[in-house]
Amino acid sequence: MNSGELHQRRLAAVAKGVGSVVDSYVDHAAGGTITDVDGREWIDFASGIAVTTVGNSAPKVVEAVRAQAERFTHTCFMVAPYESYVAVCEQLIALTPGTFAKRAALFNSGAEAVENAVKIARHATGRPAVVVFDHAYHGRTNLTMALTAKNMPYKHRFGPFAPEVYRAPMSYPLRDGGLSGAEAARRAIDVIEKQVGGSNVAAVLIEPIQGEGGFVVPAQGFLPAIAAWAKANGAVFVADEIQTGFARTGRWFASEDEGLEPDLITTAKGMGGGLPIAAVTGRAELMDAVHAGGLGGTYGGNPIACAAALAAIETMRELDLCREALRIEARIKGALRDAGPGIAEVRGRGAMIAAEMVLTDGEPDPTRAAAVSKACHDAGLLTLTCGTYGNVLRFLPPLVISDEDLDRGLAILLRALRT
Template identity: 60%
Template sequence: MRSTVSPNRIATHEQARRLLTELPGPRSRALAARRAAAVASGVASVMPVFAAEASGGVVVDVDGNSLIDLGAGIAVTTIGNADPEIVSAVTAQAERFTHTCFTVAPYEGYVEVAEALNRVTPGSHSKRTALFSSGAEAVENAVKVARAATGRSAVVVFDHAFHGRTTLTMSMTAKEMPYKHGFGPFAPEIYRVPGSYPYRDGLSAAQALDRTIEAIRRQVDIGDVAAVVVEPIQGEGGFIVPAVGYLSGLADWCAEHGVLLVADEIQTGFARTGDAFACDAEGVVPDLLTTAKGIAGGLPLSAVTGREEVMNATVEGGLGGTYAGNPLSCAAALVTIDRLTSASMLERARAIEATVRPMLERAAATDARIGDIRGRGAMLAVEIVDGEGDPDAAAAKEIAARMHRQGVITLTCGSDGNVIRLLPPLTIPTDLLVEGVEVLIDALAQVA
């Protein structure tokens, strides 16, 4: 199980899966008991262990077990955990100051991050950026900006969408359990339509787009639509990759009708899909783009970047937040954005797909329960189905649980909970990545 680390990362831990105890071990079990007595039960965790340290492609728990990380904190530690350059930048900033609130006493780091995002996001037009703290906060502010810029109120979202956990972004999210259950009533003027899900709908891009537009027309006057908010690849909904041409067709329709296209790139951004942003695959230039997750190497930061005239449509003071664009997060983001938009990191994401996809395809050739393999770059998924081709959430849950017991961190997703998703840090060594996928394939074989 030994490994050398990727040349892009100097690991501080041996890059190996190592199980010293059963999972969870005694210290994790003790912490679980303390957690049960202190933490609200609505806060769930995927893994039964408690993390102590992490770097490269491993997470080390409090019992000394070293786990293969195929989750990256839900696509957050794309650059690898505790990256030395990020640690150095954050430490240096913390020694200068940790907070002033940019809306009180501004600082250069915020401006530098905005400049970087204006430069690297799709499109060569003049842009402006506002920073926030979480992905949901970015989406919510994108909607605010779109409404202010257009003078319209309606927002179109999609089946299988996930946009966050605030009242507005819950309203935009499709999945009821657990994200919306018991939390209504929800925000008005949200209209949900079908998108493109090639494995399930069998439609071409043009057919899926016609269906989308017809669904919009049936529900709302197009002259009232401020924005269409779309994930270029749907994340929590099941890593659904739309048919080629769907996203660009949607962008054209929005432009024709004066509707702002908002690309939610919170999970897909910053090299995750093998492009700097998932929109790049079809040359789509959104009016507004939201980012978070991989933006700052694990520190909380998010952003809305968009056309100058759109972003400047709100009144002065209409955007902001106490912690928005925290200086420590900005210091981390400057390192992360530079690294994750480099050619080497983009190529690394593509290389991860080139390694993993053939392994999964070989397994699918002999196992009909693998209904679909999809995704791009280091954002890949396997849809698990039963003998009739229907979603099999129970099997997916058991596969993930077996992987967890074998020391591999992985996540499920999908509207039906039947999708295994793989989100490794780009700095994971190839042999460790292969080992993690082999555990997945073995777990699949063991589940009846």
Template identity: 60%
Template sequence: MTASTVVGGLDLAQERRIVTAIPGPRSSEILAVKEQEVARSVGHTLPIVAEAAGGGVLVDVDGNSFIDLGSGIAVTGVGNANPRVVRAVTEQVQRFTHTAFTVVPYEGYIEVARKLNRLVPGDFPKRTALFNSGAEAVENAVKIARHATGRQAVVAFEHSFHGRTNLTMALTAKSSPYKQGFGPFAPEVYRVQGSYPYRDGGLSGPEAARRAIAQIENQLGAQSVAAIIIEPIQGEGGFIVPAEGFLATLHEWTSSNGIVFIADEIQSGFARTGSWFAVDHEGFAPDLVTMAKGIAGGLPLSAVTGRAELMDASQVGGLGGTYGGNPIACAAALATLESYEQDGLLERARRIGAILTERLTALAQADPRIGEVRGRGAMIAVELVDPASTAPDADLTARVVRFAHENGVILLACGSHGNVIRFLPPLTIDDHLLNEGIDIVAQGLARS
């Protein structure tokens, strides 16, 4: 018997089910309207329109049921329409929807801050400020670092992605589609090489860090740098896990030079890697951590949490915003954090990671076009390459992703060259759905 998940009164069968061509007639009809009404530059990955989602599936308006291996780009880690989140949001909507925390505070915001101060690594006093999006969190982390240090330069890394606002575009490495035609960008942003073990020619983590440090010192001098910002696992850049010791060596250098270390955990945070945060695997505590995506079960919320002396350095009114820490989003966040803790989702992420790694490694042993399997927990990727040269193979990647979409699996690509397939299933996905999704990817590889 097929398992089912109740979502908003709907009983969603946890199965892959294709009943029309993709896209189906109703999706095609709605997307035709989208072309007329929505800006062309707001694209979409799958040619379908969502009707319902939960557990490990998403159902479109034509009745097709897709295995979800993307979870809204790592947002719905606790599953879509998680019952805890639905209850909390419904209760909050009935009480009030908004006051602006900077006008009239409310307990939900304060409680989210309290919980994040406890969860973010670091045995030191912390403070938290809440915002709306990942890019907004990054912008505010930079503001905090610059004000606290009195310096201006910010250093980011190759293959990074930090957002699409003006400052975060400057921090983001990839030009197309994120930056092309949108300049000029914010000044005093610099980029250096990071750690990319698959393509670093055997360079160790500390060696890669020393290379980056030398670049910073030669270009800027440590005394000019307010902060470095880095994703502990680079997301859009290709799920690149730095070599052991890379981040810790960088952190030692920043600590010695009064430079703020910002860990961008927007995609890698909240149980995704099998720990609360990806940096938990690295053995040190960043000065500031930016968070979003998996924080609130799909509602827009982001945060910066960090050392109290940094967070408190700027003037009153220097941080905030009309919608930042909206009460409905805060209610969703508290329920989401409760789900991670009480529903065993950190352990579930590790189980998902074990299945993905075992299955994908077996595929790689039989198919030399899989250059590397990498990641942690439920944040795993395969890099597809030309076997002879290891050159990125974006065309193969696109064919496999398209095959998955046509056969009922939501699958996302990433990587600076578009040649990485990433696996980001909701942590509520069943083993049978996860394995079936991997089977479809394997079929796509075999037919490509």
């Protein structure tokens, strides 16, 4: 059956609210490529939105999933626990920044991890308010829609949303008048103190590099200043590392770039090797403040997903994927250096790179970003757009992509930009 036939079946069966970037239907994928049912190969600069960090069907992940499925597929850790859940938590405790005592809990998705981080912070502090930032994206559930800044397509007509969520200005070096990190932090803190009050804040939640908001990298000094304010005011500093975590930015976690030690870290996406698993990891006194039964869920830390996560982490270590992310960064930034006019900034770290498209007056150019992305798709390169204004091209290749496939993809991208 070809993609056209499958698409007709989709139109008759799948809700229109579920969108897709392309109309081709996948048959198989490996490394840095995807092949559709028509035999067409795509170079993958999306990784399922930063999920297939170790590549699709990575050998160790496949082997671990097969072995676990033969033993048992589900018991619910809250009913009958198992070793792999504990092992994943041990790995998270060892890998996340911070030398303090930690605990971890496992969930299914990034949005679920964020919701539970908020629950933990509110329970531990006894406070209601959560501070988030302009351009933020944290999920599609009711609470995480409230935390997310962008209306379309995430929030439009889905309200009312959860209360006690407050938004502060983000450090966005391209668009905030050249403020330093310290200056941008003072601006944000002033808003928080005036509109919320430090004694009411349970959690300050931020992506160290924003994802859907445009791969915005805050100016140096912004994140440490916000973290220091949170500590001084008894608020929980939560780093949303769902997209940035697990070697994506050239370190295990993007927080490490400025020496941050978040009180809580949320993770998902790349940690599962393609299977759904998420986590909250953080200070033991915060994690353990919640009463027994207050955290969990039927599928959280499913044994097959745990096996996949352990295999993915082992693969990341063995292949030194932090180093590979820096290799990818150098090649993408090098290629985009001569990409021509219309790109205001190339930014990001590791294999999380973006190009912001603008008009001659510096205003966002979402039309060109969409056109370039479509031209890439037509030529066999899977790319994504993002940004509050929809004008940012984002590149998230698997960290195992070969130089050959990476360069083939970049050649397609450059042709699309120039035409």
